[in-house]
Amino acid sequence: MISNTIDDIKNFLSENSIKPSIQRVKIYQFLLNNKIHPTADEIYKRLNSELITLSKTTVYNTLHLFVDKGVVQPIHIEGNEVRYDADFSQHTHFKCNDCGMLYDLHLNLNIQGILELKKFEVKDIQVLISGICDKCVSGNPIN
Ligand SMILES: [Zn+2]
Ligand SMILES: [Zn+2]
Numbered sequence: 001m002i003s004n005t006i007d008d009i010k011n012f013l014s015e016n017s018i019k020p021s022i023q024r025v026k027i028y029q030f031l032l033n034n035k036i037h038p039t040a041d042e043i044y045k046r047l048n049s050e051l052i053t054l055s056k057t058t059v060y061n062t063l064h065l066f067v068d069k070g071v072v073q074p075i076h077i078e079g080n081e082v083r084y085d086a087d088f089s090q091h092t093h094f095k096c097n098d099c100g101m102l103y104d105l106h107l108n109l110n111i112q113g114i115l116e117l118k119k120f121e122v123k124d125i126q127v128l129i130s131g132i133c134d135k136c137v138s139g140n141p142i143n
Contacts, residue, residue: 031086037102096133
């Protein structure tokens, strides 16, 4: 993981052949600082007061560029909802069906033990576990 300072993010984006405009840097910083796996809409809503020239199209285009360059991973949940994660450490997710929050799970999957996978070459693992989170169980949702 890279640090969340503007300078480090600028360098990191440049190293990945992304021109580090202030909007791109701020979007990346938002993803590093808020591990809530936001959708493009959520990122736009949270940043548009600070970056008044930001448009929804810029957010969408920036996220597509980040995915293209491999600095952000898209998480596909049910339907066509896409969320974004700047955390590339091996992890999976728990989705709360009540508040919709996506939590990181550091689950060590032993895929060597899965017989059906022996013939395949695994490139990516996405596991989604869903249920009700502790905050919703206690009747105190975060949203
Ligand atoms: Zn919840
Ligand atoms: Zn995650």
